[in-house]
Amino acid sequence: MQINLTKPASILPILVLLLISISSCNRYYYQPNAVNAPMLSNRNDAKILVSGNGGVGTSSSGDYSSEVINLQASYSPLKYVGLMGNYANYRYDTYEEVPEDGEVDAHANLLEGGIGGYYPIILNEKGFKLVADTYVGYGAGKLNSDVKMNFDRIFIQPGINLTTPFFDAGFAARISGIKYSDFNSNGMLQFYVEQQGLQDITSKRHFFFEPAITLRGGYKFVKGQLQVVRSASLNNLDWKYNDTMFTLGLFISIEEFFKLKK
Template sequence: MLSRTYSLLLLAIVLMGSCSPIYYKPNRVNAPMLTDAGQVHFCVAPNNAQVAFSPVRHLGLIGNYAGYRHSGDYGREHARMFEVGAGYYGLIDTSRHSDRLRFVYDVYGGFGAGRIDVRNEPGYYYPDATLTRAFLQPGIGLRTRIFEMSFNWRVCHLSYSNLSAPPVLNGSPFDGSSYFTMEPALTLRCGYKAIKAELQYVHAMPLSNIEWNYINNTLNVGIAVLINGYR
């Protein structure tokens, strides 16, 4: 029985190593939960970096960087993407109950572009590709000095172009192809005032027929910093 378990585990490792390149992996959702003008929010996580800034009340500007690496029998790949966006945020007044409790709602939209570079081993012909993505991201959140929680619902439009070689059937996107995904995300933060540890889960649900390899679940751990958020 034990040897059979080891055999199944070895088979799973082999299959994981032989899979095709990953042509999409949902990045961390930028969920700053801004509440006033002059606030700046940073979050740094492995392969993700994000910033948000409110120049005037109710207006938020966001910027994202994300990347990942993947390898298998086909070779290896390196992907990266930059995004910018803007949106509206509001605050539900809770001052009559507590000056330390904030309910926040917001909606952001944005656009980004990136590149997926694939280095193939002999006998494999997976193409490089340019990825552009537009997104709309409503969210609601709860913020205190110690704990924060946010739920966001991101809808994305993915477009692939500039493939370096003809697409691999069922293994890569087609040149000029477009896809839609719906990506709910839950963000939890714990710390004190300006600095908090963050845990975020993102799940990508395809709204289009996607036959190539992608990742639909990501778990991100990082550090979040909010400047001018606690006076």
């Protein structure tokens, strides 16, 4: 069977399979959350997004399932000023736990907020906009897996965005710094902790460079979203992290919805 890559209907199944394969889990202790790309351009702009991915697979210890859910919101209370809030939740469920190998259920969450500024470079009456923005933020969360840890994270996120009534595209270059605390081996032996490279994980803040591409398509107030985030450590790490996050989502511009209602 041949697949015509020029047709969106042919591309969608490939994207879904890619998302499932990316969801395959190794034991890692950090993964990037979805980047909040609000693309604000005016006072009282308000945006919300629900996105995620999920899949099933087989590891050396048996079958598993995993899912990621992101909830994001943004608002401009003043011209050129933007606020954002992000919540991310990750779950990994194995159908047969093998604790001595670290093959156990895992759950992590992150709640963070940010503030920043945006500047419209191009605005026209037909809805074409080119906007530059930068946000900084702070958040905190928990990891409950083969080991348990709390963490907090800081970030700075410059970006450039193109928006139209039918299509949006954005690029962001986030730098995140995560600091772990309250390490609990969760009953794992010291040999296992050292084998995973976790003996010094709480000693300093770990920084990651996280470029993201965001694509949206739809009409005015509601658009589907595809986002790819890569993560590259800026430190030498002894422990594993996930370097790629693909998500699909639904993006809603609240102010555009009310414009259509008038």
